[in-house]
Amino acid sequence: MLKMDEVQKRLLEEVADLHDVPVGAYNLRANGKSIGRNSTDEIIVDSREDGKGLSIKIKDGTKKQSVHIPVVLSESGMKETVYNDFYVGDDCDVLIVAGCGIDNCGTQDAEHDGIHTFYIGKNSKVRYVEKHYGSGDGMGKRLLNPVTDVHIGEGSSMEMEMVQIKGVDSTERTTTASLAADAHLVVRERLMTHGEQQAISVYDIKLDGDGTSADIVSRGVARDSSYQKLDLKIVGNAVCSGHTECDSIIMDKGRILAVPSLEANSTEAQLIHEAAIGKIAGDQLNKLMTLGLTEAEAEEQIINGFLR
């Protein structure tokens, strides 16, 4: 039976929507140690040979199954880098839920850097959800620097949901992907920063095969004195279509830098980027206020909707 304290349970709920031990394959990591693990017939969760993370192997033809690998940190001063490798076979349809919650009540920084590499076979569908959350009122910072490196095989598709809404002081997230013929990638990123937080999010997506597509949408809200940098790049090397969209709401003394970039190395590449930064529109506030909300409540509704 797993032993988790209340703080760890709360973090787990925030990052993986889990109230208890998940069904199916999982690995729960708390303060640097695995505190529970389960494999199924189709999904094998193991330690890497070098002991620096997990190796997760999903057999060919695995359908409608999930694997959860959430991480919680509740000790101040805890710093770790974890390497997790995912091998998804052919003809799979799976959900992978990762994510990290840090509660830092102490004075030392707590940091988790998850390096996730995906090798996806042919004709598979993968949905990947990664949520980051920080809490605790100590002086120590909560730092997360995730790296996600994805290799999508022929005819496969991946949908990524990356969410960081609260409490992470500093983050530098890097997502790279390469797509083989007829592979598709959809990314929905949502970022909210407040206080003095900084978030840097870098994407480098390579559309290598014919018939590939990528749709990367990042929505961000920068409040207080926080800073966001969004660097979205798509490289089209074949018959492909790519779209990036940076859509940001800026508030208070927040700062946002959007750097969308496109590189076409084939005349058959069709690439589009969109970027918009602006404050909440006055007529949006007015409309919700005519429905009886205060200005602060209206603002909250607009942001919640925007980051849904």
Next chain:
Amino acid sequence: MLELKGVSFSVDDESTKNGEIEILKNINLKIDENKFVVITGPNGGGKSTLATLIAGIKKPSLGKIYFNGEDITELSITERARKGISFAFQQPVRFKGIRVIDLLRIAAGKDISVSAACEYLSEVGLCARDYVEREVNASLSGGELKRIEIATVMARKTKLSVFDEPEAGIDLWSFQNLIRIFENMRNEISNGSIIIISHQERILNIADEIVVVKNGTIFKHGDAKEILPELVGTESAVDACDRLRN
């Protein structure tokens, strides 16, 4: 129910950077309970400004506004909304991520069920199941947004509802349905009043009272039966086909 006393509204003159332009001049207007009142008049006459002054989106430069006997001149949009004033925008506002049902829940002030939300949408002629989960964003047409805007006002069930040119920006087909919505509202009016800013003869036809606003003043105000005959054929009362010709 609603009374404007000596209300004026001025803005800085952008063209000359010198002095002010008076949009509304010394408006005195009284709207009684259980009335369906249409405000009409030529474009640029100050009708929409009058509506935004009632909702609190703009504040008068001079004068007072009373609602149920209380001076609300200095109250915010929120305070007026909570006292029972609703306002449907001429240009409905779009929101990324906020769904139709979210807006209806905010309007109703409680966590209404999907079936309750569907009832409001059906009343404005939208096939409810197709819409409740939709985002109130640019994917909706002008006519759809307009009807959702009206549904949010209906969901509030307030004493006073103000509609700013509900017919603006919608196609003729949607317009025919819109007229029916207002006819129903007219028939079911009780313990409250409705103010609609409109040029449409068919909306003027169902009014109890008509107010003609021209050059920032109230040119005429009275029983619809008396005023309407004078307006027919002018730009204050156009028929639906004029919308196509123009």
